[in-house]
Amino acid sequence: MKLPPGATGFNPPPGGQADPRVFAGICHHTARAIDATVASVTPAGVTPSFHTVTIASVQQHIAVLRHTTLPLIAFARPHANGDVTVTFVDHPDLAAAITHLTDAQVLTVNQLQTPLAQIDLSLLDPGEHHQIDYWKPITLGELLFNSWD
Template sequence: MKLPPGATGFGAYAHRSEDDLQALAAVCHHAARRTGGTVAELIPLGATPNFHTATITYPDDSIAVLRHGLLSWLALAKPTLPGQAPHDWLDRTDLAEAIGEVSDLRILTRAELSRPLTDADLADLGAAEIEQVAYWRPTTVGDVLFNLWD
């Protein structure tokens, strides 16, 4: 998966918006209603993490919906403790379909996010992003896209 400029959240691409958090909240409230869940928490991105998080809870489960801070991409993951990066990526067809009803955000699959990182994936990144990748040494595509690098 060739990553576009801005994938790390570093560099001169930044247009970070609180509107993105509000849009994520609206999308997740819709998806939660359609799938029998409740939006329990919204956490805005910051210097770290480079993504917004909405947590949808169900009677027997919780799912974190992550919205990349610069790209129109979402990921589904098991929730983590504050200060921990997501690693347990999920595929939830019902949730993805509900999100797709009200949004054109791309929902990345578990396979895409878990795939080992290659040099080809990084070919379009700028110097500042390559420097961050070299420093943090991510091993998967998901580690690059949804990170807590500072």
């Protein structure tokens, strides 16, 4: 996999920011499709490098993460306020529902756990390489969905 510029969330390409309102709208439609509701919406801000929408059903809560610049989505366990740990999970029903509404790619846990050594980072700019050298992510998921400051 070759990552495009902006993958770390630093130095995003101009005009490449995902609109958190559009993402929230997609998640509202998706939640209804799986008999759930949107419990919270958290835009990225300065950090993290992703928007978060928490979807709640009778069985569980799941965080839907949308990278701020790349059309990538992942699912994770919701975490407490202030906790920056991201534990990725798969949710095939949610993935199927969300892919009907967006062109963004839903990444699986297996893809997110790909070692960074197997990822082509040649298109990232020097500023992004500096961040990678500093924060030392080990997996693709740690690079894409981070809370680096």
